[in-house]
Amino acid sequence: MASISCVLNSLLSILLLTQRVNSESTAEKQALLTFLQQIPHENRLQWNESDSACNWVGVECNSNQSSIHSLRLPGTGLVGQIPSGSLGRLTELRVLSLRSNRLSGQIPSDFSNLTHLRSLYLQHNEFSGEFPASITHLNNLIRLDISSNNFTGSIPFSVNNLTHLTGLFLGNNGFSGNLPSISLDLVDFNVSNNNLNGSIPSSLSRFSAESFTGNVDLCGGPLKPCKSFFVSPSPSPSSIIPAKRLSGKNSKLSKAAIVAIIVASALVALLLLALLLFLCLRKRRGSKDARTKQPKPAGVATRNVDLPPGASSSKDEVTGTSSGMGGETERNKLVFTEGGVYSFDLEDLLRASAEVLGKGSVGTSYKAVLEEGTTVVVKRLKDVMASKKEFETQMEVIGKIKHPNVIPLRAYYYSKDEKLLVFDFMPTGSLSALLHGSRGSGRTPLDWDNRMRIAITAARGLAHLHVSAKLVHGNIKASNILLHPNQDTCVSDYGLNQLFSNSTPPNRLAGYHAPEVLETRKVTFKSDVYSFGVLLLELLTGKSPNQASLGEEGIDLPRWVLSVVREEWTAEVFDVELMRYHNIEEEMVQLLQIAMACVSTVPDQRPVMQEVLRMIEDVNRSETTDDGLRQSSDDPSKGSEGQTPPGESRTPPRSVTP
Incomplete structure (x- = not known):
């Protein structure tokens, strides 16, 4: 009887475990559907409700398909605010990437439930408000990128709660105030192009100047030395000319000279201020102009996967624009073919970790590993003589070819200086x-x-x-x-x-x-x-x-x-x-x-x-x-198995x- 009881208890435990796993999977699937139903998006996310969520585009589950561990939806045309009660319910999530969309508003407070999250990529959106308080509760975060948004306010000292953080990217926002002393063991850090002021804490002074550029009132560390806020007083006239040598008339003349000096100093200060403002405006205008330049292909082979915009020489090197036909300006115009399985843009390729696979008669092939782990092959064509229209027409023909023994073209990019093709990687x-x-x-x-x-x-x-x-x-x-x-x-x-x-x-x-x-x-x-x-x-x-x-x-x-x-x-x-x-x-x-x-x-x-x-x-x-x-x-010693039958x-x- 005891053995029968043990067997029954084991079966009951298995049934309960199975029910729990199924309920978890159902709850997470419903959370994703809630997110998709309440937020506008492009048709590239065609999630089939009758299929397992683990088979949806951008969704990855753990080995036994019991929970969702990764959600990657970069550049999928998501617009508006993230609805509360949706993504915050994916409590087993390890990686969340919503970058390069048009998401806005504040980060939902229920993001604090994502305690297993290790990587959070929200860059290149339109999020606003102060630094998301919910993020400071995610103690397992390793990489956090909320750069290129509209966040304002100060950077909180509670960032130090993220004890496992190695990469923090806050550049191209509207953060203001002093930088807090961040004592984390950071490897990558960037707060460029904000409104920060004051001196750089000694705990952050080890990072290069590019990590802080674009903050006019920031000083110290790798930037220019900080100056005292108060101007040192001028020497006392008595220390230069003895008081007893000043008559009444000379005293009046001295006061007039002092007034003239003060007025002249004020004019000089105004001129310096105007010059400083002019230089700042010119610098920002130059930065914007640089972003319109075509990105150099060398970035494909040299940029590291973890390199955020602004962490190296400039953000402009990883954000591409090109002039199309008719003078139209195209930004990150990576064209995907029908039935594509990827969601990324040109910037992702330029920021990817890459290695040269080979150089052939038509160009060079690179193995590119995107920041979320997706691996593709990028072929950079050389000496292309076809016009843009001819190029696109041929890519449309090639992009429609589907056969198990023909590698599919996934995407292509055309500009005056660069022609890129994207294929699956064959390990x-x-x-x-x-x-x-x-x-x-x-x-x-x-x-x-x-x-x-x-x-x-x-x-x-x-x-x-x-x-x-x-x-x-x-x-x-x-x-x-x-x-x-x-x-x-x-x-x-x-x-x-x-x-x-x-x-x-x-x-x-x-x-x-x-x-x-x-x-x-x-x-x-x-x-x-x-x-x-x-x-x-x-x-x-x-x-x-x-x-x-x-x-x-x-x-x-x-x-x-x-x-x-x-x-x-x-x-x-x-x-x-x-x-x-x-x-x-x-x-x-x-x-x-x-x-x-x-x-x-x-x-x-x-x-x-x-x-x-x-x-x-x-x-x-x-x-x-x-x-x-x-x-x-x-085993070749076994000879030829399956030889021709007699009589055939x-x-x-x-x-x-x-």
Whole structure:
């Protein structure tokens, strides 16, 4: 009986826990719906009430989906005051980002319930009122950014209650009064462009002058030394001229001189004051003018994710404006494509932590990590010759392409000096890095099954571009074949050739270009097939088409393969890493025949891309998964699993001699 009682109690506890989790999830979902229903917003937030809140745009939950840990809605067109009783009910929230909207009014008092909050980003809105008292109760806050709003009043000493705070950004507001002595262990701090006065506390004097600029009456620390408020008295006349030497007449003259000096001093003081006001106005006007300049692309690669506006050289370096067609001024005009999953603006990209992924023929790609953790790839195009209208038209075409084996364009930016494209980040990297990376003892070889998976999925993506999108890729190479963790691929950098001039011939050593492209400088569907054939040869041989040591100097990969095959040394063609796998020779030869058909020197002799896809799929072994691809075996010693069943024809595709 005791054991039965224990089991019943355990089941009851589980049921109660489940009910509690569900009720928490329901309460938080209702809080979000209350927020969305009571505040105007753009249509980019299409939350489906019948779906789990954890699947909504901008919402992230914990691992067991029981509570909402992150709400990121930057630049989503939110307007007006945050309704009380909405976001304040998300008591398990860790990250809240509402920046770059048009939110106004005061911060609700129930924000004090967000005691687990670690990061709060409210910058670039229209919030007003005094420093939000509710925020000073959030003891777990690590980063607080309420810069670029309309807050007024003094900065309270109670900021010291935020004992875990490492970043405090209050710049571009209307805060006034003296700076309190903040004894927190801050790493980043900025109060620039406010109305603060007095001396900078010694606890904050370690920060650079940029953290305090724009406060006319602030002094000390990294700024100019503070002067005494009272002017030192002039020396007494008796200390210069003995009193006994002053007659009555001389005394009257001395009084007149003193009056003249006082009047002259007052005029000089007025002139100095007028000059000071003029310089301040000119400085502010210069700051506004600087914000209209196009942001330099170097910021993409060098700005740190935690850098707030004004914390470095100036806010202007991270706020971009550009002149569009017809003289219109466009501010942070980052255009998102249909079905986008991101919500950020140009400033976010310029402020992101970034690293160079690679430099190609059309531009440089950066991995950009936005301040809330979102990771994207930003491609900065170079030497674009297309007009704005032509550029936007081509981006509309590219932005509509949706296929699991084609990486989607998420957003683009056009200005006179900068053209940027935004794509999803693929953490597994490119085929080029996987195939030609370090071949030392620690390398994991790319087995045959995964090479076949890469060939098939890349062919599917390219066939979709040709057949459904009617779009020539124009730049097929291993570095533009990006990988999912399961070795499925996504084709990238497609459809960009129309944006560039054809006056410069392609680089002969690039190795992927069809012979006719070297002459006509125009890419076609047939030249895409040639480039894909070179890619197949690269998978088979393990050699990069960019290598110059293929037999004789300057010989390309197709001619090298053909010369080896003609000498009846076909086995010498294949990558040595494939020699450890058994019973794949027939499939390798069949794929080699397909590749050689693709790299025929006569364009009309090359198969179309959908036919190439069909032939590769026919080579694939019979035991396949639901997506038509067989499972990869990590142990080559087990040989070829799923061989051709008895009686089934395995006739190779017709051989076409280039």
